[in-house]
Amino acid sequence: MEKAVTSLQDNPLADFTDLPRFAEIRPEHIGPALDVLLSQAQAAVDRAEDPATPSTWRDAVEALEAATEPLGRAWGVVGHLSAVADTPELRKAHTENLPRMTEFWSSLGQSLALYDKYKAVAAGPEFAGLSPARKQLLENELRGFRLGGAELAEDRKPRFAQIQEEQAQLSKAFSDHVLDATNLYALFIEDESRLAGVPEDAKEAAALAAQKDGKSGWKFTLHFPSYFPVLQYADDRTLRQTMYEASVTRASELGTKFGGGQADWDNTTNMRDQLALRREEALMLGYNNYGEVSLVPKMADKPADVLRFLDELGVKARPYAEKDWAELRAFAASELGLNTLDPWDVAYASEKLRQQRYAFSEHEVKQYFPEGKVLEGLFGVIEKLFTVRIEPDQAQTWHKDVRFFRVVNPQGALLAQFYIDLYAREGKRGGAWMDDARGRKERDNGTVQTPVAYLTCNFSAPVGDKPAVFTHDEVITLFHEFGHGLHHMLTQVGDLGVSGINGVEWDAVELPSQFMENFCWEYEVLSGMTQQVETGAPLPRALFDRMLAAKNFQNGMMTLRQIVLSSFDMHLHTDFDPQGGKSVLELSREINDRVHVVPQHPLSRWPNTFSHIFAGGYAAGYYSYKWAEVLSADVYAAFEEAAQLSGSVLDGETGRRYHREILSVGGSRPAMESFVAFRGRAPQIDALLRHGGMAEGVSA
Known part of the structure; x- marks a missing residue:
């Protein structure tokens, strides 16, 4: 030894x-x-x-x-x-x-x-x-x-342990299959005319990717910054269809046909096996289903409550979604000649409709969000609200693009540190997340182990000597993940198990992240964190007003999509029989047909890449995004109320109170107690509906 x-x-x-x-x-x-x-x-x-x-x-x-x-x-x-x-x-x-x-x-x-x-x-x-x-x-x-x-009885514990091991292996395999299928796919385009409509920066990145492979032309992959501009902007409908089909068949039995995988990367059996193990685990613990197990450490009491919440939100959103879908179909038919709106047309037609209705494109907006100015603005918001400073720092990293910072108090004392890894690349899992490198802990000798966070995104990397520029959606994503990071880093709890995000109910853990998103819709914030890459000018007020008018563009449809995902997840873990005659895919179609206004394409195998619930800890918990959105919208409403008096949503007093009652206490008390301590009452859904343009008198 x-x-x-x-x-x-x-x-x-x-x-x-x-x-x-x-x-x-x-x-x-x-x-x-x-x-x-x-x-x-x-x-x-x-x-x-x-x-x-x-x-x-x-x-x-x-x-x-x-x-x-x-x-x-x-x-x-x-x-x-x-x-x-x-x-x-x-x-x-x-x-x-x-x-x-x-x-x-x-x-x-x-x-x-x-x-x-x-x-x-x-x-x-x-x-x-x-x-x-x-x-x-x-x-x-x-x-x-x-x-x-x-x-459990001692003779049952070995099987229970075996279930945990098998679940861990299946979860890792699920994630690996999605990553491998995403990395494998490459579409090389030699004829530039096929790229009509695709923004120049997306084409430059594709040309650089092809050069790295020693090939001419343009290389497109299924990594989001490469894939989505094709779906959103390419005039070539066949090109959009090719990319869409490859993306939605990843890690499925159709992956080999459409270029997004190998036969042994098919996650169909993996999903059934995971669901069967979770069900067995629940029954061993004396519960009726895994949904009940999942909710034990959460705010929601039982699956029926969650499904009722989702159904009620769906009823409120559906009229707006029906209007969104009808308008999009009519526009596509009359303006684009698309009498049938296929899934590979939706993002394209939506972008054209947005441009016509609001007179701007996402690509135009993107030019105002260079990386350096965005980070400067984000840090400025945090410094003003929470009376801290964020400074560059030094540390070993896993990639040359990773940056490292420290968070200090006004006296310069270290509070926390974080790594930030912003760009998509091969070998990196898709999506965006915050994770903890270490938590805050007060030691017996009076010293403090300060928290350290990983902040990971998958945005477009800089091309040549130009700075990386982010879409407004990517800026929102960055603020979202930083909200998680603040929850972890600004805690004042000294016991590791309940400091920061530790011990926070899973359906409340999205509150600080979604709360931060709201600042991306305030001109006083955006005017200070934008700089047109060619002219250096800040985001014009007129363009911001058009963005704000478009904020809830198709929000009815997007809300129903989230409800489909959440309901699918909860039904999978409550009343779905993984050994029965119905497949996971069939359940997804049933729920989509019942809830959504947009049909699910016969080729779509989206459950096979639903990593949140099969590889990311959100099993029977995906609803928490919408659940926490009620809390976060209501919390942000306090800043809106303060702004009516102080003239700014970056109200320091309200920020300090939010820090004190929500961020600093971490998981040391129930989330509802923290919410009530900050807001002075129980949460209400009004602010969420108002922010989402789904309240009476609010235009969607």
């Missing part, structure tokens, strides 16, 4: 003195680091389980956290690198080590001895003297033991 520990001193993955040593970490470091970290963590578990170990906060809860945190941080680095810098060697090491990591955490959750220790702490004499945060943490841990199978 001593020899192993000594060798670990040279292993960068096991160095927790400061930030991860990304430039030095290699796949071959993973196994040896985990050998020692797992051994140390298991030894701590054994000590905590020992009947001779006192049932106290320090000896049971704190000691166990201290020993398992390094293991979690090391594995977090591995998972992060798998998402942003995937290689065959890294994937192999991740796959080899995933079973033993899953086995350790499963056995921890199943430990009846530990569960009894935690229950003894909760029932013991020191409980009354614990801080509210520690009481909440203890309650969360006890719930975790129950959901982890600690109360």
Whole structure:
């Protein structure tokens, strides 16, 4: 053992003195680091389980956290690198080590001895003297033991552990299949006339991609910054159809036919297997379905409540969606000669209609959002609202494009740090997310472990010597992920399990992210964070007014799409039989036909790439985006109310109150308590409907 520990001193993955040593970490470091970290963590578990170990906060809860945190941080680095810098060697090491990591955490959750220790702490004499945060943490841990199978009969625990391991492997495989199918596809165009309508910057990026492959012409991929401009702008309908069909058949049985995969990347069986395992897990724990299990740590009480919420929102949105769809079809027929509106026409026709109705294009707006000015504006909003400063910092990174910053208080003291990785590239999972590199923790010696966040997006990279420019939607995405980052970084809770986003109910965790999106619709914010790339001029007020008028363009249709995804997810995990005669795809079509006004194309296999619920932790929880939107819109309404007095939505007093009652408390108290502490009342749906143009007297 001593020899192993000594060798670990040279292993960068096991160095927790400061930030991860990304430039030095290699796949071959993973196994040896985990050998020692797992051994140390298991030894701590054994000590905590020992009947001779006192049932106290320090000896049971704190000691166990201290020993398992390094293991979690090391594995977090591995998972992060798998998402942003995937290689065959890294994937192999991740796959080899995933079973033993899953086995350790499963056995921890199943430990009846530990569960009894935690229950003894909760029932013991020191409980009354614990801080509210520690009481909440203890309650969360006890719930975790129950959901982890600690109360199961001993002869059933091996099967429960096996279920966890199989689910982890299937989830990773699902994600890998989507990434591989996305990376594999390439469409080379030699005839420039086929690219009529496609913006110049998208064409330049495609030409550069082709050059990198040693080919002439233009290369288009299924990565969003390459794929979507074709769907949105290309006049060549066949080209749009080709790209659409490749995208919606990824990781399905049709992938090989349309160029987006290999036969063994088909996620159809994977989805059924995951659903069957989740159902078995729920039944073992004494629940009727996995939806009930998923909601135990959430704000919503039961699946029926969620489905009722979605149905009621759908009823409110449907008239607006019907109007959106009718207008789009009429426009496409009369102005574009498209008597049949196929899915590969929708984004194209919508963009043409937007341009006609509001006299601007997304491409025109994009030229006002160069990366440097956007980040400057985002940081300015945060600094004004929360009385902090954001400064450039230095750290090892996993790619040359990654930047690193520090957040400090007015006196210059370090509060947090973050990495920001903005561009799409091969080997990087699609989408946008925030993840934690480490959480805030107050140590016994009076020092503080400051939080560190990863902020990851998939925007278009700079081309040549031009700066990267973002669409307004991408700017909104950046603000969204930064909202998550602020929740993690500005916490003032010192107990790791409930600091930042830890311990926050999953259907409330989107509140801070969606809240930040609202600032992207304020001229006082945009005027200071825009700069036309050719002229240097800020976004004109007249153009902003047209953008604002178009804000809720097709919002009825978009709302129904979110409800389809959310309802599909909840039904999958409540009343769908994965071993029955109906397929996952058939369920998706049934729900789309019932809820949406836009038909689902026969080729579409979108469930096969629904990574949120099959690889991203949102199983029976996708509804939380809409659930939290009610909360976030109502919270933002407080800033709108303050602006009526102060003249600015960047109201410092309201920002400090929001920081104090929501961001700083993290998961140390129920989200509803935090909301009421900030707002002074229970949430109301009015602000969401008003912001979305779906309230009476508000134009959609």
